[in-house]
Amino acid sequence: MSRKIGIVGSGLIGRSWAMLFANVGYQVVIYDIEPKQIESALVDIEQQLKKLEENGLLRGTLNAEQQFACIRGTNSLEEAVKDAVLVQECVPENLELKRKVWKSVDDVAGPATIFSSSTSTFLPSLFSDHLKNKQNIVVSHPVNPPYYVPLVEIVPAPWTDLAVAKKTRAIMEEIGQTPVSLSKEVPGFVVNRLQYALLNETWNLVSDGVLDVQDIDKVMxxxxxxxxxxxxxxxxxxxxxxxxxxxxxxxxxxIYSVSKDFKPLEKWEGPQVDEIAKQLEKLVPLEKLQERRSWRDLALTKLSQLKKSLQKK
Ligand code: NAI
Known part of the structure; x- marks a missing residue:
């Protein structure tokens, strides 16, 4: 059976997927519309793998050099996707673009290839109805940063072959992620439905002046x-x-009586946007966002190590 994975789009998420598939020895072929992106992706991936190895955080049993040897780039979409066991699409979140890219993949990939999209927001039916192999479409939605946050939501279109969704789940388990399989597509999938329920209530509590931004975030x-x-x-x-x-x-x-007290849905517009932004920027100034993101990734790394060590006991 093919051990080839095609990655289409080599930005932030495409690079993470490439590393995840290589950690169990899949042969990963990266394609991007921008040749420079492929070059910088390969440099970045090699550096990331080395750094992970130095810090004892590399996944899998192969060393960093062996994992990097599993990954190569190409300027040909066909070379990246033809006869791959799975194509992971990671192009920007734009529906017309996703439709176009999947059509191009469909024209050259074989009928046995799983068509897996990283989209965070589009239902798979929206970008697969025009494909000849539309039974092979599935969303595999990761959570950023996927190397440390293992959840993957697997979402089928109404016409997805159940065996495709099942095989995608098995591949995600094999690479060490934690897949959950939705039985049907729903807007927001599950991660964002839960996230938005929480965000809507924080919006209303701040709006009512019950807690300020700093304290409401501490509740979580x-x-x-x-x-x-x-x-x-x-x-x-x-x-x-x-x-x-x-x-x-x-x-x-x-639960019932407190929940009846919830306010109706509001759009995130108007003066409260500026008020929340003001409070957040006092806590994390915009020029310090990158620093804070690095701290978050370090914290998530340590948390994932702790979770692994607890599972072992
Ligand atoms: P990005 O902007 O970092 O990378 C996109 C890449 O796609 C770029 O390298 C670009 O050159 C390439 N590209 C553009 N058009 C292309 C085409 N026609 N063919 C091949 N490559 C093309 O985007 P990012 O953040 O990696 O997001 C990719 C997907 O992953 C999006 O659908 C996004 O919603 C999803 N996602 C992103 C998360 C995040 O936190 N960034 C989390 C979960 C999912």
Missing amino acids: SDGLGMRYAFLGPLETTHLNAEGFIDYCKKYSNT
């Missing part, structure tokens, strides 16, 4: 988020009572 980072890094919300309820049935008996009225 030093409160709920601490346990959600290890247990999901449902298992949390199960442990917070004598099992889920007991939890529902004890708390269903409370």
Whole structure:
């Protein structure tokens, strides 16, 4: 069976996918519309792999040099995708572009190749209805930075072959990610539906003046988020009572009456945007965003190491 993976688009996410597939020895071929991007992707990937190895963070059993040897670039889309077991598309989030790129892939890839998109927002049906191999389309939505945050949402279009979604899940498990398989496409998939539920409530609480920006973020980072890094919300309820049935008996009225107090949906527009931005920029000035991102990635690295060490016990 082919061990070839085609990566289409070699920006931030394409590079991460290339490293993830190479960590178990897939032969990765990177294509980009901009030849310079391919060159810089290869330099960047080699540096990232070396740094991961130096810091003892490299995934897989191959060393950095062996993993890098699994990755090459090409200026030919056909060379990248033909007879690949899976093509991971990582071009910018633009629907017309995704439709065009998938059509070009469809014209040259074989019928056995999985068509996997990294899109964060588009339903797979929106960019695959015109493909001859549309039964092979699936979204594999990663969370940034994918090397440390392993979740991948696998989302089928209505016409996706179930076997394709299953095989994609198996490949994601093989490379060490944590796939979840949606049974059908829904706007926002699941990560963003949960994220937006939380964001809408933070918006309303700030709007009501209940908490300021700094304190509302602490509710997650030093409160709920601490346990959600290890247990999901449902298992949390199960442990917070004598099992889920007991939890529902004890708390269903409370959940219902508090939830009825939620405000109607608002658009994120108007003076509150400036107010929240002002408070956030006081905490993290715009010129310090990159520094803070590096700190976040370091924190996520340490968290993922801790989670792995806990699993081993
Ligand atoms: P990016 O802008 O860093 O990279 C996109 C790459 O695609 C560039 O190298 C560009 O030259 C290339 N490209 C443009 N048109 C092309 C074409 N016709 N054929 C081949 N390559 C082409 O974008 P990024 O951040 O890597 O995002 C890629 C996808 O991943 C998007 O769909 C995005 O929504 C999704 N995603 C991004 C996340 C993030 O945090 N950045 C997280 C999860 C998903």
